[in-house]
Amino acid sequence: MERRGFMVGAAALFLGGCSKVADTPAAQSLFRASERWNRAAHRFLGGGGLVKEYDRSEISPFFRGNGSQTVDTPAYAASRAAGFADWRLTVTGLVANPLSLSLDNLKRLPQRSQITRHDCVEGWSAIGEWTGPQLSTILDGAQLLPDAQFIVFRCADTLNGSRYYESIDLDDAYHPQTIVAHALNGEPLPERNGAPLRLRVERQLGYKHAKYLTGIEAVASLEGIEGGNGGYWEDRGYHWYAGI
Amino acid sequence: MKRHALSTRLWHWINLVCVVILFMSGLNISNAHPRLYWGDWGFAPEDAWLIVPRFPDWMTIPGRYSLAGAREWHVLMAWPFALGLLLVWIAMLANRHFSRDLTTSRAEWRWSAIRSDIAKHLRLDFHHSGSKFNFLQKLAYGLVFGVLLPGLIATGMGISPGMEPLLSPMIELVGGRQSVRSLHFIFAWLLFGFFVVHVLLVLLSNPFRQLRDMITGGRDGA
Numbered sequence: 001m002e003r004r005g006f007m008v009g010a011a012a013l014f015l016g017g018c019s020k021v022a023d024t025p026a027a028q029s030l031f032r033a034s035e036r037w038n039r040a041a042h043r044f045l046g047g048g049g050l051v052k053e054y055d056r057s058e059i060s061p062f063f064r065g066n067g068s069q070t071v072d073t074p075a076y077a078a079s080r081a082a083g084f085a086d087w088r089l090t091v092t093g094l095v096a097n098p099l100s101l102s103l104d105n106l107k108r109l110p111q112r113s114q115i116t117r118h119d120c121v122e123g124w125s126a127i128g129e130w131t132g133p134q135l136s137t138i139l140d141g142a143q144l145l146p147d148a149q150f151i152v153f154r155c156a157d158t159l160n161g162s163r164y165y166e167s168i169d170l171d172d173a174y175h176p177q178t179i180v181a182h183a184l185n186g187e188p189l190p191e192r193n194g195a196p197l198r199l200r201v202e203r204q205l206g207y208k209h210a211k212y213l214t215g216i217e218a219v220a221s222l223e224g225i226e227g228g229n230g231g232y233w234e235d236r237g238y239h240w241y242a243g244i
Numbered sequence: 245m246k247r248h249a250l251s252t253r254l255w256h257w258i259n260l261v262c263v264v265i266l267f268m269s270g271l272n273i274s275n276a277h278p279r280l281y282w283g284d285w286g287f288a289p290e291d292a293w294l295i296v297p298r299f300p301d302w303m304t305i306p307g308r309y310s311l312a313g314a315r316e317w318h319v320l321m322a323w324p325f326a327l328g329l330l331l332v333w334i335a336m337l338a339n340r341h342f343s344r345d346l347t348t349s350r351a352e353w354r355w356s357a358i359r360s361d362i363a364k365h366l367r368l369d370f371h372h373s374g375s376k377f378n379f380l381q382k383l384a385y386g387l388v389f390g391v392l393l394p395g396l397i398a399t400g401m402g403i404s405p406g407m408e409p410l411l412s413p414m415i416e417l418v419g420g421r422q423s424v425r426s427l428h429f430i431f432a433w434l435l436f437g438f439f440v441v442h443v444l445l446v447l448l449s450n451p452f453r454q455l456r457d458m459i460t461g462g463r464d465g466a
Contacts, residue, residue, distance in 0.1 A: 008302050018265070022306065022313065034320040043405035049409030052416070060285045117284060117421060119405050121311065123277035124287035125421050131328035203406050237312035243406020244319050 014194040039241040042203070043171065050177055051202045059185060060126045063118075065192025068157035068164060071212050076156060084196040089180070093152070093217035096143035103182060103196055109133035112179050119152045120206040121233075121242065130200050132181040136174045137218065144170075150230070153199055154215035159232060167222055167230040167240070168201055177202040180213065182212040205242040207233045246461035251335035253458055255328050262325035263435065265305060265317055266396075270432055272304035272314035280429055284420030293426070326397045333389070345376040346386060352379040370449045384438060392435045399428035 020026050070076070080087055080157045084103055091099040115129040139151070151173045155164040172178055182189060189195040194211025201208050208231070222228060229234025234240045248256075279292035286292060306313040336342040351357060361379045364370075368379075377385065401407045402415050402424040418424050446454045456462065 011302045012307070014264075015268075015302065015305060018305050018317070019307060022317070031316040031320055034316075034323060036286075037318060037323060038406070042404070046406060046409040049404070051408040051410040054284070058284065060287075063287075064287045119403070119421065120277070120287075121315075123273070123425060124279075125285040126287055127285050203408060205405060233312075237310070239312075239315065239317075239319070240407075243404075244404040 028182070034039070035239050035241050038239075038244045039159060044209045048171075048175065051116055054117065054127050056115065056129065058127055059115060059129060061186060063126050063128045063190070063193055064124070065190070066120055066122075066206065068159055068211060069192045071156045073156070076212075078203075080191070080195065087196050087214075089213055090154075090215040091138060091142040091217075092215065093219050094148040095139075095218050096145060097137070097138040097141065099142050101138070106133055106138075106180060106182060106197070112176075114177055114200070114202070116200070116202050118206055118209070122240065129183075129185050130179060130181040131183040131186070132197075132200070133180045134176065134211050135178045135180055135199075135216075136176075138180065139218070140171060142216075142218070144218055148218035150206070150219050150222055152217040152219055152222070152225060152230075153210040153213055154217065155210050156212040156214050159223070162232060162235075163211065163226065164212075164232045165226055165227075166199065166208055166232070167219075168208065172201050172203065175201070175203065204244055207231070207238065208242050245464045247457050248461050249335070249339055249341060250461065251332060251339070252341065253461060255332040256333075256458055258324060258328055259332075262321045262328065263439070265321045266325060267319040267432060267436060268303060268305040269314040269321070271299040272306065272309065273311060273318060275299055275309055276311045276427065280426040281422035282419060282426060283422055286422045291325065296429075322397070322400060329389075329393050329397065336389075346382055346389075348379060348382050348386075352382070368448055370445075384441075388435070388438055392431050392438065395431045396428065396435065399424050399431060403428060407455050 003209075016236050022031075029138060087103055089099075089101045089106065091101070110133060111131055112134055113131040115127065117125050119125050135151070148170070150167045150169055151193060152167045153165060155166075157164045168178075177200065181194075181198050182196055183198050184190060184193055194213070197213040198211040199209050199213060219225065222230040222240075226232075229235045230240045231238075272298055278298060279286070279289060279297040280296060281291050282293055282295040289295065301307050301309070304314065305317050321433055333342075336346070358379060364378075365380060398414070399418075400409050401420070403421060408415070415421055415424055418427065453462070
């Protein structure tokens with residue numbers, strides 16, 4: 001018992017030290033730097049390659065929904081009841097040709113289907129087949145302006161009272177496996193997985209794959225958008241680059 | 245000649261800090277989803293081969309549940325941990341520490357030799373002549389340097405989706421991403437097991453001299 005008491009005491013001292021260190025500007029800038037190193041290393045080593053695509057037989061029997069399971073508004077319920085006929089995905093910001101796309105518009109674009117693995121930041125994985133147009137097709141249609149550095153995704157759902165949103169850089173935006181999915185395993189997206197539209201950005205963790213998409217916005221900087229860190233979870237301390 | 249080369253000593257203490265922070269932040273990350281699976285996917289308790297107990301706050305970094313905070317520590321300390329291992333391997337090969345002290349001879353693998361080594365260990369008799377380390381030490385250090393430490397780095401990179409384009413052949417070889425994640429966890433606990441035995445044996449074999457020598461270098465044969 002005494003030894004355990006000593007261990008707990010030593011751990012408490014060490015932990016207190018660690019949390020003091022973590023709060024210093026030096027530690028914070030090291031944390032930010034390591035996020036840049038991770039991104040640079042992954043981009044260098046991965047070289048823009050594709051993630052593995054699986055066989056239909058490897059699809060997991062159920063695709064868990066995490067975070068928001070629905071959008072808790074009467075407007076969403078009404079739109080869902082009407083098959084999302086009135087749903088629009090706007091493309092705005094630093095583009096020469098702003099767009100407002102219906103589900104039909106999106107389904108008439110060239111489609112990509114990919115059976116990929118979804119990795120949650122918590123640690124679990126699920127495999128599903130996603131279908132939709134590549135984000136690059138949509139961005140090309142809107143004609144990105146030269147100043148655009150990031151693509152911001154606006155969502156209909158709220159978590160703990162705040163609007164969900166996400167952002168990625170142009171490298172991920174133009175990756176061939178980055179798509180705006182309207183179908184999972186050949187069926188319209190289930191509500192818990194982001195109906196009617198969600199982002200698939202396969203080289204990053206699950207929280208980057210924004211659900212219930214309403215808008216795509218090209219921006220030069222993430223400052224001034226919501227909490228300024230580029231995403232709902234990023235504003236709550238999570239890494240913006242979630243490839244690790 | 246010094247008992248421990250400068251590169252060994254520097255790495256030893258830097259690596260200790262890295263491993264302690266990586267292990268304790270890893271336990272916090274484990275608390276986020278305390279289930280382990282084999283294969284490519286898994287999310288439900290019935291898919292799991294192991295339901296991991298929740299680690300108490302005094303064992304984790306930060307000292308309360310925070311997946312975001314734990315991940316900041318974990319992916320930062322992974323850098324000095326991985327680069328340090330790479331550099332110490334280069335140093336061990338260059339200064340012949342590896343070939344001189346850590347490689348085994350065929351005779352050492354004979355069962356009779358291993359048995360007498362174990363018997364001596366159990367009597368807490370750590371004297372041995374001829375080489376710096378006895379067979380069990382070489383085996384332990386060989387496993388740590390050759391399997392556990394590089395294995396932790398490889399499996400850590402293997403569960404990162406950003407590394408997937410490069411590493412998916414390795415991931416498939418192991419049996420899928422959730423298998424790689426399980427291995428990451430198993431390697432971490434094997435390393436913890438090594439840590440406990442290592443500290444115990446230092447305590448049993450003149451700990452003050454051992455600690456002093458790992459700081460100042462000591463003298464060979466002293």
